[in-house]
Amino acid sequence: MSLVVQKYGGTSVGSVDRIKNVARRVAAARERGDDLVVVVSAMAGETNRLVALAQEICDMPDERERDVLLASGEQVSTALLALALRATGHKARSFLAHQMRIRTDNAYGKARIKSIDASRVRQSLRDGEIVVVAGFQGVDEDDNITTLGRGGSDTSAVAVAAALNADSCEIYTDVDGVYTTDPNLCPAARKIDHISYEEMIEMASMGAKVLQIRSVELGMKFKVPIHVRSSFNDAEGTWVVEEDETMDALLVSGVTYDKDEAKITLLGVPDRPGLAAQIFGPIAEANVVVDMIIQNASAAGTTDLTFTVPKADYKKAVAVVEGLESIQAKGITVDSKIAKVSIIGVGMRTHAGVAARMFKVLSRERINIEMISTSEIKVSVVIDEKQMEKAVKALHQEFIENQAAL
Numbered sequence: 001m002s003l004v005v006q007k008y009g010g011t012s013v014g015s016v017d018r019i020k021n022v023a024r025r026v027a028a029a030r031e032r033g034d035d036l037v038v039v040v041s042a043m044a045g046e047t048n049r050l051v052a053l054a055q056e057i058c059d060m061p062d063e064r065e066r067d068v069l070l071a072s073g074e075q076v077s078t079a080l081l082a083l084a085l086r087a088t089g090h091k092a093r094s095f096l097a098h099q100m101r102i103r104t105d106n107a108y109g110k111a112r113i114k115s116i117d118a119s120r121v122r123q124s125l126r127d128g129e130i131v132v133v134a135g136f137q138g139v140d141e142d143d144n145i146t147t148l149g150r151g152g153s154d155t156s157a158v159a160v161a162a163a164l165n166a167d168s169c170e171i172y173t174d175v176d177g178v179y180t181t182d183p184n185l186c187p188a189a190r191k192i193d194h195i196s197y198e199e200m201i202e203m204a205s206m207g208a209k210v211l212q213i214r215s216v217e218l219g220m221k222f223k224v225p226i227h228v229r230s231s232f233n234d235a236e237g238t239w240v241v242e243e244d245e246t247m248d249a250l251l252v253s254g255v256t257y258d259k260d261e262a263k264i265t266l267l268g269v270p271d272r273p274g275l276a277a278q279i280f281g282p283i284a285e286a287n288v289v290v291d292m293i294i295q296n297a298s299a300a301g302t303t304d305l306t307f308t309v310p311k312a313d314y315k316k317a318v319a320v321v322e323g324l325e326s327i328q329a330k331g332i333t334v335d336s337k338i339a340k341v342s343i344i345g346v347g348m349r350t351h352a353g354v355a356a357r358m359f360k361v362l363s364r365e366r367i368n369i370e371m372i373s374t375s376e377i378k379v380s381v382v383i384d385e386k387q388m389e390k391a392v393k394a395l396h397q398e399f400i401e402n403q404a405a406l
């Protein structure tokens with residue numbers, strides 16, 4: 001008998017019929033003899049609807065109250081699935097974050113899980129129940145409700161699997177697994193059978209939202225094998241596991257895009273020591289994560305500084321910068337119509353010239369590059385949002401469709 005954690009995403013629980021379909025799948029697994037803990041997301045579109053409601057009331061809603069609101073989506077789907085399971089004749093019990101003591105820090109909207117008390121779940125399993133857990137939510141030390149960031153139910157699932165020492169964590173979604181790029185954007189995308197935690201972390205951080213980054217980090221830390229698969233068929237999906245020699249050594253294993261960042265430019269700031277610290281210190285204190293940064297060559301003692309932040313946080317970042325009188329910027333511009341496109345592959349560690357080849361493809365497609373950043377196993381560029389689809393398809397063709405194994 002194994003202990004399996006299954007997670008169902010928004011589309012998979014998007015209607016009562018789909019919830020009944022999930023209940024049938026969970027019941028079938030139970031009848032095969034497994035112990036099951038099922039983590040659920042809010043019904044498709046619900047979290048967006050709640051975000052928009054708060055936005056209607058004010059531009060920058062209070063973060064604590066916003067989390068109370070957003071966490072409600074998962075309360076509904078969790079209870080509905082528990083009811084659907086009971087209707088199949090099985091014993092089932094729902095748990096919200098505070099009932100499982102999913103403790104997080106107090107970073108509202110992007111809280112990190114610190115600990116989970118697995119004892120109640122274990123008791124419930126011993127009583128023969130199927131446990132249904134609300135994803136995406138936690139409670140901080142003062143019992144405030146927190147949420148884990150968009151896509152956070154993946155992280156809830158892997159954290160619960162780690163806390164229970166489960167045999168595996170199955171992430172059920174609306175695609176058959178992790179693909180070489182988003183299959184909904186690029187029909188030539190190919191399903192990957194096995195991918196290392198390391199590459200998956202990079203794909204997720206560069207925008208492949210099929211798994212939240214933090215879920216893969218936890219999987220790697222606690223050695224939880226993650227199986228990403230479809231909730232609509234029984235096909236084998238993608239295993240996210242430790243790197244091994246059976247994995248295809250490819251130069252580029254994935255192409256990703258991210259439309260969730262905005263670019264902020266500070267024009268004409270004085271070019272002097274300490275300036276970057278004066279700007280990025282307060283932004284970090286406001287809990288805004290800065291991704292790419294470029295500083296132009298200085299002319300007449302001033303320079304332009306451009307950086308990217310999550311779109312959801314750019315108003316906060318601009319407010320912080322505007323409050324810094326000592327910066328003396330001549331102006332601030334914001335561009336939220338950008339996209340970051342990246343190529344990822346562990347093969348890049350040992351092969352030169354990949355970035356140059358990427359730039360050549362983009363130049364052939366007449367796509368202007370606004371920013372560039374590289375790491376050992378990825379190259380990213382910021383481009384105009386309108387050119388994103390073309391860039392992804394061209395890069396996929398160059399590096400994946402026309403590529404042989406190394």
Ligand code: ADP
Pocket residue numbers: 008009010011012041151172173174175177178179180181182183184207208209210211254
């Ligand atoms: P869920 O609601 O099940 O959590 P998400 O919408 O969060 O599902 O994630 C699944 C979606 O991720 C897919 O529908 C697909 O469009 C998108 N996606 C982006 N990049 C990839 C990729 N490389 N492989 C698979 N899916 C991807």
Ligand code: ASP
Pocket residue numbers: 009010041042047048073135136149150151152153154
């Ligand atoms: N419901 C949350 C979201 O839409 C969490 C999740 O789906 O994983 O981001």
Ligand code: MG
Pocket residue numbers: 009151154209210211212
């Ligand atoms: Mg998701």
